[in-house]
Amino acid sequence: MEPTDHAELSVLVTRLGIWLDEKRFDEARTIFTEDAVAVTPGGTVRGIDALAAQARRSHPDDVATQHFITNPRIEVDGDHASVDANLLVVFAAPTGQRILGERYRLETARTPGGWRISRVAASPIWEFSPA
Template sequence: MTAQRDHHDISTLVSRLFRALDARAFADGWADGCFTDDVRTTTPVGDAEGADAVRHAEVAVGRFARTQHIASDVLVDVGGDGESATASWNALMVHIHHDSTLRERGEGANPLFTVGGVYETELRRTPGGWRISRMDVRAVWTTGEPPVVTA
């Protein structure tokens, strides 16, 4: 594998992940094409591992009526073994609140909660291609109010 091919494959993985989140494409096994079974994540929703990490992603986007995740400046570094890599990218994450949230907040409530962030990941090459084994999401800035979280 060439470095250029690995960069392409990992960048495509990032795009597939963001598209799945925005499309709410959460059929059984949806995350198998993005994450290893033992993935560990650290996000604004919390820390999680394995299937719990996948559920955290589903819950996080479900707190909004719609989302749009945009990745840019994907940087990839494949390890000397060719079986591991790190990747990082900037992300713009636009979230549109549910109508119920806007009603609760009252007239003039901002329908948007926008986050500029950075993703830092570790990846492993699997028989099915590159998969994220570790993902840290860090918010750099936000505008608007976060969602109303009910227990």
């Protein structure tokens, strides 16, 4: 793995969290491939437009979020790479807070525009909703 690949993939993971937190759903093509797949507690979707729509539904405007994506393990194989990482996400809604601990599994592809996520899978581990 080239050091630049590791750095670019780390930045891509960071950009994913910012994309969700800042609700930049119209910028999905800067993060994902056109045929990207998402497998999350919100369901499974295929295609970048469906993926952005699902993210928009799961992250409504009146709910602030912070995604903490940590400990990425990156494995590059040519123009493809996998990234496993821990995810801690806080949802701060007017009705209360919710904190989720999940595991991310990302598949990525090198494209003419740089690395993009071709598959994202989020596996819930725990949840905390203070009373």
